[in-house]
Amino acid sequence: MTEGNNSISRTTKLEEKDYKWGFTTEVDTEVVPKGLDEQVIRFISKKKSEPDWLLEWRLKSFKHWENQGLKSGEPSWSMINYPTIDYQDIHYYAAPNSANNPKSLEDVDPEMLEAFEKLGIPLEERAQLAGVAVDAVFDSVSVATTYEKQLKELGIIFCSFSEAVKNHPDIVKKYLGSVVPYSDNFFANLNSAVFSDGSFIYVPPGVRCPIELMTYFRINTADTGQFERTLIVADEGSYVSYLEGCTAPIRKSSQLHAAVVELIALGDAEIKYSTLQNWYPGNKEGEGGVYNFVTKRGKCAGKKSKISWTQVETGSAITWKYPSVILQGDDSIGEFYSVALTNNHQQADTGTKMIHIGRNTKSTIVAKGISAGKGNNTYRGQVKVLPSAENASNFTQCDSLLIGDKCGAHTVPYIEVKNPSAKLEHEASTSKVSDDQLFYLMQRGLNEEEAHHMIITGWSKEVFKELPFEFAVEAGQLLKVSLEGAVG
Amino acid sequence: MQLGKLLTIENLVASVTETGEKIIKDVSLSIGYGETHVIMGPNGGGKSTLVNVLAGRSSYTLDSGRIDFESNNLISMTIDERARAGVFMAFQYPSEIPGVRPWQFLKAATDSHRKSEGLPEYSVRDFSKIYDSNLKEIGIDSELMKRSLNDGFSGGEKKRNEIFQMMMLKPKLALLDETDSGLDVDALKAVGNAVNKLRDDRRSFLIVTHYQRLLDHVKPDFVHILIDGKIVESGNHKLVKKIESSGYESFS
Numbered sequence A: 001m002t003e004g005n006n007s008i009s010r011t012t013k014l015e016e017k018d019y020k021w022g023f024t025t026e027v028d029t030e031v032v033p034k035g036l037d038e039q040v041i042r043f044i045s046k047k048k049s050e051p052d053w054l055l056e057w058r059l060k061s062f063k064h065w066e067n068q069g070l071k072s073g074e075p076s077w078s079m080i081n082y083p084t085i086d087y088q089d090i091h092y093y094a095a096p097n098s099a100n101n102p103k104s105l106e107d108v109d110p111e112m113l114e115a116f117e118k119l120g121i122p123l124e125e126r127a128q129l130a131g132v133a134v135d136a137v138f139d140s141v142s143v144a145t146t147y148e149k150q151l152k153e154l155g156i157i158f159c160s161f162s163e164a165v166k167n168h169p170d171i172v173k174k175y176l177g178s179v180v181p182y183s184d185n186f187f188a189n190l191n192s193a194v195f196s197d198g199s200f201i202y203v204p205p206g207v208r209c210p211i212e213l214m215t216y217f218r219i220n221t222a223d224t225g226q227f228e229r230t231l232i233v234a235d236e237g238s239y240v241s242y243l244e245g246c247t248a249p250i251r252k253s254s255q256l257h258a259a260v261v262e263l264i265a266l267g268d269a270e271i272k273y274s275t276l277q278n279w280y281p282g283n284k285e286g287e288g289g290v291y292n293f294v295t296k297r298g299k300c301a302g303k304k305s306k307i308s309w310t311q312v313e314t315g316s317a318i319t320w321k322y323p324s325v326i327l328q329g330d331d332s333i334g335e336f337y338s339v340a341l342t343n344n345h346q347q348a349d350t351g352t353k354m355i356h357i358g359r360n361t362k363s364t365i366v367a368k369g370i371s372a373g374k375g376n377n378t379y380r381g382q383v384k385v386l387p388s389a390e391n392a393s394n395f396t397q398c399d400s401l402l403i404g405d406k407c408g409a410h411t412v413p414y415i416e417v418k419n420p421s422a423k424l425e426h427e428a429s430t431s432k433v434s435d436d437q438l439f440y441l442m443q444r445g446l447n448e449e450e451a452h453h454m455i456i457t458g459w460s461k462e463v464f465k466e467l468p469f470e471f472a473v474e475a476g477q478l479l480k481v482s483l484e485g486a487v488g
Numbered sequence B: 001m002q003l004g005k006l007l008t009i010e011n012l013v014a015s016v017t018e019t020g021e022k023i024i025k026d027v028s029l030s031i032g033y034g035e036t037h038v039i040m041g042p043n044g045g046g047k048s049t050l051v052n053v054l055a056g057r058s059s060y061t062l063d064s065g066r067i068d069f070e071s072n073n074l075i076s077m078t079i080d081e082r083a084r085a086g087v088f089m090a091f092q093y094p095s096e097i098p099g100v101r102p103w104q105f106l107k108a109a110t111d112s113h114r115k116s117e118g119l120p121e122y123s124v125r126d127f128s129k130i131y132d133s134n135l136k137e138i139g140i141d142s143e144l145m146k147r148s149l150n151d152g153f154s155g156g157e158k159k160r161n162e163i164f165q166m167m168m169l170k171p172k173l174a175l176l177d178e179t180d181s182g183l184d185v186d187a188l189k190a191v192g193n194a195v196n197k198l199r200d201d202r203r204s205f206l207i208v209t210h211y212q213r214l215l216d217h218v219k220p221d222f223v224h225i226l227i228d229g230k231i232v233e234s235g236n237h238k239l240v241k242k243i244e245s246s247g248y249e250s251f252s
Helices: A038-047 A052-072 A110-119 A124-130 A148-153 A161-167 A169-175 A186-194 A435-443 A448-459 A469-483 B047-055 B079-085 B102-116 B124-138 B155-169 B185-198 B213-217 B238-246
Strands: A029-031 A094-096 A132-138 A141-145 A157-160 A199-203 A212-217 A229-234 A239-247 A255-257 A260-265 A270-278 A290-300 A306-313 A318-321 A324-327 A333-342 A347-356 A362-371 A376-385 A393-402 A408-417 A423-432 B005-016 B022-032 B036-040 B060-069 B087-090 B173-177 B204-208 B222-227 B230-235
Touching: A038 A052, A038 A186, A052 A186, A157 A161, A161 A169, A161 A199, A161 A229, A169 A229, A186 A260, A186 A290, A199 A239, A229 A239, A229 A270, A239 A469, A260 A270, A260 A306, A270 A290, A270 A469, A290 A306, A290 A333, A306 A318, A306 A347, A306 A469, A324 A333, A324 A362, A333 A347, A333 A376, A333 A469, A347 A362, A362 A376, A362 A408, A362 A448, A376 A393, A393 A408, A393 A448, A408 A423, A435 A448, A435 B079, A448 A469, A448 B102, B005 B047, B005 B204, B022 B047, B022 B060, B022 B204, B022 B230, B036 B047, B036 B238, B047 B060, B047 B079, B047 B087, B047 B173, B047 B204, B079 B087, B079 B102, B087 B155, B102 B124, B102 B155, B124 B155, B124 B185, B155 B185, B173 B185, B185 B213, B222 B238, B230 B238
Parallel strands: A132 A212, A199 A229, A212 A239, A229 A260, A239 A270, A255 A290, A260 A290, A270 A306, A290 A318, A290 A324, A306 A333, A318 A347, A324 A347, A333 A362, A347 A376, A362 A393, A376 A408, A393 A423, B036 B204, B036 B222, B087 B173, B173 B204
Antiparallel strands: A029 A094, A132 A141, A157 A199, B005 B022, B005 B060, B222 B230
């Protein structure tokens, strides 16, 4: 009897509609021709009226990339596959024309403001209501900042990287490349040569930043590589929480994104860095989508300092990202909380590195990977305890959740201990959303997608609870949107 | 469909999806509005299978037969459609859902029911009021509900939580799958009281049990004995006494 097939399978069709942030804006854009050579770097530097030392640094980076990076090629140890990237087929600079020197919101291109509206960015009044200061990066040039005054009174500097170069060159010069050297890896090296813009934060000694600082990144010009550069310095005894949320419009060909983020926490300082990454993942066949090769690293430079990374990665065709902490100061703490979701043909190879150098240093890693469709999810993490790190401890928890039977989850932990007093714990689990759990929730009236979503959000809770509240809600929504069509 | 019936099962045959083993061999049963039916029988007779099939569990396959729920063909409905139409099952072994708070879960469940009835969602305030008062009535410590759903709940606490959910969702048909197993005297009484309080001329119950003890609190209208996938005898509550005194052997 045909109608008697009493099973929970109920197909759900997925259309392109799903990437609801897929739109582009018509803004005059100044684009440098495709390709990369010394001239392009000089052009970028000149466009930004940079001082000589920075141009020299860029050129030094470029030379290293050209001579060594290109020869040895991109890192090949990660579990990701993508077509060869032609680095001469990329625009290395794009700036919205009318946004070159906005004095206030009125000077900002209305279309751009509209784009922010669509993204739901709380710029204008909404920003104030939400208590959020926004340094909005539209392609490469920072177009508007709010809350600047209030922060200024506290001595907190929150501006675009380019402005920081102009107005606070000493701090930039002191810390740029101090955590991620220009020669660090292929992509960081490229970024050091061509970086466009990004955020800069300095929190003076003893100041606790009263609001969450927030930046939205958005890749908007076709085939424009984005090379953000972010630098956050928390001086002695200070605290700052920084949020980064990302969306990008649908594009046919893949887009390269190679950012570098450096964090420095001095003695007793704390930096909390949260990311929601929702770039275009490509279509169901795996075409298009952002290639996200990011180097994020923090240095707990001073005693009792703390750096905490929280990330929810749902977007991009490829995610290659290992936010790390160098635990240099005694009693310093490093944390990494991550939920990475791959659906359809998405690939993520992500994790962290905790490098214990100081005494009594402590690190915590909670990494959760969700694989659906044909997605491939790899956790790659390194815990390294150097001989100097007396009484270091690490706790690592890696959980994988599989949805369907065509996806993959992999866990690749590297542990290197050179001090016998170290205490390391590693827990790992792989699970599937069980039919019993689904049946239970659906028996109470939730439909299949809602039931999946509730189970997955619950499973991710340990990470979500590390996010600021509004972000946690948004993160739940992102998982939901990203998983549409993955169940059924 | 007979007038005045909430549920009508005709010649139901069902098997285990994975193995194909037939569990329900031929069951016909109809439940009128406001009636409380009890199914008793030895282990493996198909009691739990029957209620799970009614709820739509995919580990069982319906081979033939017909199930009408009000004017709907229940078989063609998904699990959640059945739930929203008013079929509730109190689980024998409720799942643990890590990271999901009971409150959050029940709010979502309640909202889904209200939405399908064309009603607005409860405000957090209104919902909490109903939630708290039902919680108190069934005797669940509110501290327990700060944990993840069923996570670290004792057997008895899980059962109380099932009945609590029934009180919240107010189903048309409540299927109680061995809710009384593993309950102490107090919990049994609380469950019995909750069921009795919900009984009215519209709401029906199908209670699966091994024991008479719940039936001391909840007096059924009909009792059926299910052995080897077939209902071998039906009667009123006096049938329970007969089972207690002479076991199932006299029926087979």
